[in-house]
Amino acid sequence: MDMLKGMNQALNYIEENLDNTIDLNEVATRAFCSEYQFKRLFAFLSGITISEYIRRRRLTLAALELKDSQVKIIDIALKYGYQSPDAFSRAFQNYHGVTPSVSRKPQQTVKAYPRMTFQLTIQGGNEMNYRIVEKAAFKVVGVKYEVEMVDEILSPTYENMITSISDAKMSELESFSNHEPSGIVHVSANYSESSDGKATFNQYIGAVTTEENDDYSTLEVPALTWAIFEVEGDWLQVEKHWQRIYSEWLPTSSYELIEGGPEILASKDHKSEIWVSIKKK
CATH class of the missing domain: 1.10.10.60 (Homeodomain-like)
Known part of the structure; x- marks a missing residue:
């Protein structure tokens, strides 16, 4: 409350x-x-x-x-x-x-954006399975995109990002994985907002590794504390769980987001993990 x-x-x-x-x-x-x-x-x-x-x-x-x-x-x-x-x-x-x-002309139509309020909605008490862990530094090697959000629209879209990577390249990226979270990962980092209302962040699609790689973009992730959430189900369930992290877990926990810190999604066979970098309040 x-x-x-x-x-x-x-x-x-x-x-x-x-x-x-x-x-x-x-x-x-x-x-x-x-x-x-x-x-x-x-x-x-x-x-x-x-x-x-x-x-x-x-x-x-x-x-x-x-x-x-x-x-x-x-x-x-x-x-x-x-x-x-x-x-x-x-x-x-x-x-x-x-x-x-x-x-100013009579009967001229203009837009109205009402003020927002936040309200408490009580829903079914669904559990959230998570763990807090500290991890040493690692690298994310993959394809990097500069993403911009304007008027609720991402450019490029996630669909365009994923479809632009061939199956062969995706298999090659997966072969680099030698560190948790394993397999192909989707990583958002360096989120920022400008005064004109635009939001930007870097999106990586690749693998977590400790090895050097000169063929792809690399995100150096320092040693951090992570809240790792387990999700079962399709992408819709992942989206719902991610929203619950922001609307339910973060506001009531003793942790807060690290500024510009990475968030990681690793999914395979309808089982996913969402990694959120955090620090004590």
């Missing part, structure tokens, strides 16, 4: 300061977690970054205020953090599909 209360306090702070500078560190403090963990939790649970949420809320309020013909467009632009009418007009048109001046 503290986490639920904190997340809503953070959203209240955002709502009260949409016409001011919003300090994301202060937002995270109100949610009782680090700024990095708040960004990851928010993006994972909502599908958009916190910066993009703030942008949409500001443009929603701006559209409402533009209906008052007595208010100057430049005053609304400055109120919501835009340094010039041109910058505001571009952002407004990209979101609403019309310019600020056109939006």
